[in-house]
Amino acid sequence: MMRATRHRPRSWAALLLSATLLTGCSEMNLFGHMAKRAAGDDPPPVGGAAPNYKIGKPYQVKGVWYYPREDWDYDESGIASWYGPDFHGKQTANGEAFDQNAVSAAHKTLPMPSVVRVTNLENGRALVIRVNDRGPFANGRVIDLSRRAAQLLGFEGQGTARVRVQIMPEESRALAGKLNTSPAAGGREPQVAAAPRESVTAETLPAPGSREAPRTISNGTVSSPAEARNAQALAKAERALANPDVQMDSVKATNLFVQAGAFSRHDNALRLQARLSGVGRPVISQTHVKGQTLFRVRFGPLSSVEEADRLLESVIATGQQDARVIVD
Template identity: 70%
Template sequence: MMRKRQRAGTRVAVLVLSAAMLSGCAEMNLFGHYAKRATSEPPPANASAAATYKIGKPYQIKGVWYYPQEDFDYDETGIASWYGPDFHGKLTANGEVFDQNAVSAAHKTLPMPSVVRVTNLENGRSLVVRVNDRGPFAHGRVIDMSRRSAQLLGFEGQGTARVRVEIMAEESRVLAGKLAPSGGPQEPAIVAAPRGSVTAESLPPPGSSEPSRPIVASAAKVDTSAQRSAAAVEATERKLASQEVSSVPVHSTGIYVQAGSFSRHDNALRLSARLSAVGRPNVEQVSVKGKTWYRVRFGPMTNVDEADRLLESVIAAGQQDARVIVD
């Protein structure tokens, strides 16, 4: 009797576990390579690698909320890391198959795919990559590069690098247009709704003997527009496939932990005082697009490890949005 109950309990546990796994599939795919840590089996060889244009809904990882959105002005500095062998051949967050030998990257909030230029601020190497996954979710990392991307940027061996990440707006729009042919993303974007246009045409007076004629779009114009669009897509994909590394001038940079940024000086001073137990933050006044901000920062740090340790302390003190920046 005891054995029967054990077998029955085992069957129930298996059924419950199977149901939980099925219900979690969609959520796991959202989190990209973070979620893939939960499984060691790659997708079947014939798994669909068809990419889709995906912005995604807000999501939470390790107590931190992320808000994906279109941002064609995105330009940020920080620390890059890379990922490869553990995820090679597995699905990315937008349905592609991850190839560690291709040039790609994971980002927490940019649409997938997006095209970004990543510049290693330590050696001046610069590379155009395709964002097709979500991550990195380690504190203090701004982007996670594929292994090949890290090799080309020259930081595979050291594991991390100070980088600048700039979205390439035109190329990103081209990919969005290709993968969302209906004219909009598959999921609602956090942007203003576009305005349609109305064309007015004078009508003949009542009783006119001239029959109405249908307005036919010029086939030549349509063909030309399609050709331009196809050429733009081809040029973007050619640029991504080239794995071409350019060299740009860079200046010396420092690593900082930014605990917060405020439009009011007194708010910055209050946070600085509250974090005095963690260290000695500075309150700096800066102007961004004509607006004055007061940043609460620690640093510069000696290295990434020191910045990581301090960042954890600042987060533990209640500043979940604190981040590592390079300046």
């Protein structure tokens, strides 16, 4: 049985049902989603947009800006949630009809579609999943999965799980190349005011390397090694997505933290630590990311997702909009 907390808005479809996005000083049209009715377990209606590749423009939700982009090194651990009955058959951010009984996912910034590997760190189950929606917009969630994906990963009943989300770069690039690399093709996007930083734009995928010698593949056509690798990656992605196969990884102990910020300067971390002393007892820890030393201001380890959610809301209330739940 689903937990009551599951019904908070998370995906793009959920957001369109329950909230109005602000664009500058005007309100955005919600595309008529409010008139659509939940469809239970019935198949989604025919007529959704054909799959297309899009990155999307920067957008704002609840005062927070999100910047969709291609990130072929994406690898993040956090809390996953799932969505299903209330949005079954409704349109995703990519223009497709959402099917709660198919394996899919919503992510705030990855291109649509992207191919990701999601591992449930609590039981070791791992699954290859296609991202075709935006979300989750509930604080402290890194990805929102369809009901079927949550079932296969073993957390439908509990509602959330500690997960690791890794993009599969070769498969994602190959799928993008097949569909059309223009982010403007198909799908509806939020109309937002200019973001307070450089715009995010789609880039054409690089052409196969001209220095590689061509070779003949099985159907008699001539292909470069790069094209052959791309074809293999595409075939691998399509097989994995068409026949979801749960893999098993080893289970390792993890800890939950609320991270309020990370800084390259220790004195900045000290200032934030002092400012958050009324919320709890934040600790500064040092880490190295891509050759850069960072000082993280964190609370934890915490005992449960519920405790992390409560603490996260308290930290955000102090003005730390970028605070998030971390799984280490």
